[in-house]
Structures are given as structure tokens and as C-alpha cells.
Amino acid sequence: MMSTARSFQVPEYLNARMPAEYRGIQRDHVRLMTLDTVTGDCSHNFFNKLDSYLVEGDLLVLNNSRTIPAVLKGKRGKQTIEIRLSRKLSDREWEALIVGGVITVGEKIDLPGGLTATITGLGTEAPLIVLSFSKSGLDLLEIFYQYGEPLHYEYIETPWPIEMYQTVYASVPGSVEMPSAGRAFTWRLLNMLKGKGVNIAYIQLHAGLSYYGNDRWPNPNKHLEEFCVPVKTAELINKTRKNNGRVIAVGTTVVRALETAVNTDGNVEPQEGITSLYIQKGYPLKAVDGLITGFHEPEASHLDLLSAFIDKGLLMKAYKKALADGYLWHEFGDMNLILPMDERK
Known part of the structure; x- marks a missing residue:
């Protein structure tokens, strides 16, 4: 049952029906709302300005799973x-x-x-x-x-080609839904971040169905997904945390994979297998400090995961701002950076 604490409705006109490229803008020109996990303060920008919120020594972890026609x-x-x-x-x-x-x-x-x-x-x-x-x-x-055809839900009226459901860095086929948090990245933006001293690492998690139709969603305790955390990525994460850098997951899939692979000492171990981890309010995040994600519908278990990063009240306040300011929802929509802000910027 949906919690009244996070009860909101996304109006039809805020469903992103087409990719940014078909709206006449580049992928990385979608909007970006940043949310400070401590204060709940919001700021508004465009995704191609992401570098202004990250500092040297931060680590972005991306999911390089490629979307298949499912x-x-x-x-x-x-x-x-x-x-x-x-x-x-x-x-x-x-x-x-x-x-x-x-x-x-x-x-x-x-x-x-x-x-x-x-x-x-x-x-x-x-x-x-x-x-x-x-x-x-x-x-x-x-x-x-x-x-096959790419999976799309009711709010998408046009059968977009499979290329529209890929991140630029996707390389390992296996996701039935696009790991959409990374869609707004371009190679230009990634190279600009690298030039600033932000490190980039990759995991794979093959995203499964997030919706079964007829108002049915997966049971978050039974939602199994295949993942792989490579040796190099585990080493980079552990090194970043040791040096007091911030580990920023690009997508809830990355959070799930990394928190599954973390050991009791708080170190991420190279690992592959199946995760059934359900992250919600009160879950002690050990591997990840921040998150880049899209905007999620009220019924999605992704929102439970977001509550592990930020107080639910602050999150709902920010979501109401996003609705009022016309941010676009779903895989072709706008982006949200949830992060403890760094004064060194």
C-alpha cells in the first residue's frame, strides 16, 4: 500500500514522451535538480553543468548494461x-x-x-x-x-528505436529496461568531468521489469537482478572512500549492486551474482554517498531507496517543487542529483 507520506500525482503533461534529441536538445541539456541530503536545499540547473557540483577526487559509478529489445x-x-x-x-x-x-x-x-x-x-x-x-x-x-521491440509503457506513444533506450557507454547486453539514470551523459560531459579530476568506474546490473501492468509492481523483496562489480571498480571505490572522496552512484541499479558487494568492514569486494537487496528508509548505506537518478512515480520501490539517502519529508518537499517547476518524469525526463554538498566546489 502506498504511504500517504509520499502521496503525490504526476500530471500527464509531465510524462516525458520523447527523448531529449526529439525535443530539439542534446541528451545532456535536460534539467537537473540538485538536492542536499543534509539540509534538503534544492537548486536548479541543466545536466551539462554537472561538473559544477562535483570535485576532484569524487567517483562516479555507471551501469554499463545495454538494453535489449525485450x-x-x-x-x-x-x-x-x-x-x-x-x-x-x-x-x-x-x-x-x-x-x-x-x-x-x-x-x-x-x-x-x-x-x-x-x-x-x-x-x-x-x-x-x-x-x-x-x-x-x-x-x-x-x-x-x-x-524484438524495446519495452515501453503507456505514457510513451511512439515506438522509439532501441538506440534511444541506450546510454552512450552501454556495452554489455542484458537489461530489459534502460538503466535510465545514465541516459543524459554524453562523452563530452564525461571527458569534461575526467578533466576536472572526477573518476569514472563501471558496474553491470541487468535491469528487470519494474512494472507488471494493471497496477502491479514487483515485490521489492523478490526482485532479483544479475550484477557484476569488477575488481578495478571495487578498488577505485575503496580508494575514494579512504581518501574522503564521494562515491556517486548513477542510478538505483548501481546503489543496489554496490551495497550488495560491500562487506562488514565497509569495503566493496569484486563480486558477481544475483541481488535481491531491498534498500529503504533506515538502511545504512556503506558504499555510496550520493545518487544521480530520474524522478520516480509514487508507487515505485525506487522511492524507498531514495529514502535511505535523505529524509522522506525533505524528499517529498523537493518532489513537490519539481512538480511545480515542471520537471519531466520517467526515462526520457529530467535528472535529480542527491548528494551531501561539498564546500570545496
């Missing part, structure tokens, strides 16, 4: 079935959501490219199921790219 249209007899992939289980098995029709275990769905998918069981939670495909590995991925 929506497949198939047939069961004459009936059209839509498959929304959620999480890869093996070379040929995926957890998925079926849209359009009741499906039972053992049934087959015919897909383009001579591919079939057999329902072999139930997923980690309803309404997810497990699909076994007739092809595997790169052959299967190739069919996804050839015949």
Missing part, C-alpha cells in the same frame, strides 16, 4: 501473444511476463525466425513465468534484436 510478439494458434522478457536464467531460459491470454505450463508460443518458447514453470513471483526457448546463447540474442 518485447516479442508471438502466436498461440491464431491468438497473438506478447512476451515481455524480465530476467535471463540460463542460455535459453528467461523469466518473462505474458500479456494477452491465460497461458498454462507446457504450452508453446510460436515466434518469428523459427523460434518457439515453451512455458516450463512459474517465476519468482506472479505474474512472471519461466520460458525455455528453442535457441540459445548468441543465436537467441540475435533473434531478440532482429524481431
Whole structure:
């Protein structure tokens, strides 16, 4: 049930329906609201001015997972079935959501490219199921790219190409939804930050479905996602914290991965596996100091995660300002930097 403490409504006109590039601006010219985690003070700028809030010795951690076309249209007899992939289980098995029709275990769905998918069981939670495909590995991925479409929700009216759902640095295919917090970065901005002495590191976390349709959201305690924290990234984080620098996660996916990989001594260890970590108010963050993220709808568990960074009352006050000031929501929208501000700027 939604908490009344964070009850708000996003009006239709604040749903970002198109990528920045189609609105006639560059990716990094979306708006940026900064929020001081201590005082709750807000300031307003544009994302390409991000360097004015970061200092030498800060570390940005980015998720380089690449978005795959996760929506497949198939047939069961004459009936059209839509498959929304959620999480890869093996070379040929995926957890998925079926849209359009009741499906039972053992049934087959015919897909383009001579591919079939057999329902072999139930997923980690309803309404997810497990699909076994007739092809595997790169052959299967190739069919996804050839015949699949990017996942988009009701507020997106135009089927934008898959390139619009990628960050510029995305390199490892696996996310069914774009890790959208990094979308506003350009290579120019990243190079400008590097020139200022801000370090950059990467993790992968393959983002799963964040919404099941019909007002159903994943149970945050059962939301499993595959991640990898490389050795070099773990070393950079530990070095940054030792030198009193700030570790800034680009996206809630990065927070989840890093907080999963942190040990009891507060050091991040290189790690890969599946995370089920649910971060909420009162969670003691050990690996991350700040966060770059988009604006989240009231029902999203992402908001619970934000409450680990900043008092919920201050967060809701800032969100009300963002609504009043016309900030745009969702993956093509504006950005929010949540950070203890540094007086050395």
C-alpha cells in the first residue's frame, strides 16, 4: 500500500514522451535538480553543468548494461501473444511476463525466425513465468534484436528505436529496461568531468521489469537482478572512500549492486551474482554517498531507496517543487542529483 507520506500525482503533461534529441536538445541539456541530503536545499540547473557540483577526487559509478529489445510478439494458434522478457536464467531460459491470454505450463508460443518458447514453470513471483526457448546463447540474442521491440509503457506513444533506450557507454547486453539514470551523459560531459579530476568506474546490473501492468509492481523483496562489480571498480571505490572522496552512484541499479558487494568492514569486494537487496528508509548505506537518478512515480520501490539517502519529508518537499517547476518524469525526463554538498566546489 502506498504511504500517504509520499502521496503525490504526476500530471500527464509531465510524462516525458520523447527523448531529449526529439525535443530539439542534446541528451545532456535536460534539467537537473540538485538536492542536499543534509539540509534538503534544492537548486536548479541543466545536466551539462554537472561538473559544477562535483570535485576532484569524487567517483562516479555507471551501469554499463545495454538494453535489449525485450518485447516479442508471438502466436498461440491464431491468438497473438506478447512476451515481455524480465530476467535471463540460463542460455535459453528467461523469466518473462505474458500479456494477452491465460497461458498454462507446457504450452508453446510460436515466434518469428523459427523460434518457439515453451512455458516450463512459474517465476519468482506472479505474474512472471519461466520460458525455455528453442535457441540459445548468441543465436537467441540475435533473434531478440532482429524481431524484438524495446519495452515501453503507456505514457510513451511512439515506438522509439532501441538506440534511444541506450546510454552512450552501454556495452554489455542484458537489461530489459534502460538503466535510465545514465541516459543524459554524453562523452563530452564525461571527458569534461575526467578533466576536472572526477573518476569514472563501471558496474553491470541487468535491469528487470519494474512494472507488471494493471497496477502491479514487483515485490521489492523478490526482485532479483544479475550484477557484476569488477575488481578495478571495487578498488577505485575503496580508494575514494579512504581518501574522503564521494562515491556517486548513477542510478538505483548501481546503489543496489554496490551495497550488495560491500562487506562488514565497509569495503566493496569484486563480486558477481544475483541481488535481491531491498534498500529503504533506515538502511545504512556503506558504499555510496550520493545518487544521480530520474524522478520516480509514487508507487515505485525506487522511492524507498531514495529514502535511505535523505529524509522522506525533505524528499517529498523537493518532489513537490519539481512538480511545480515542471520537471519531466520517467526515462526520457529530467535528472535529480542527491548528494551531501561539498564546500570545496
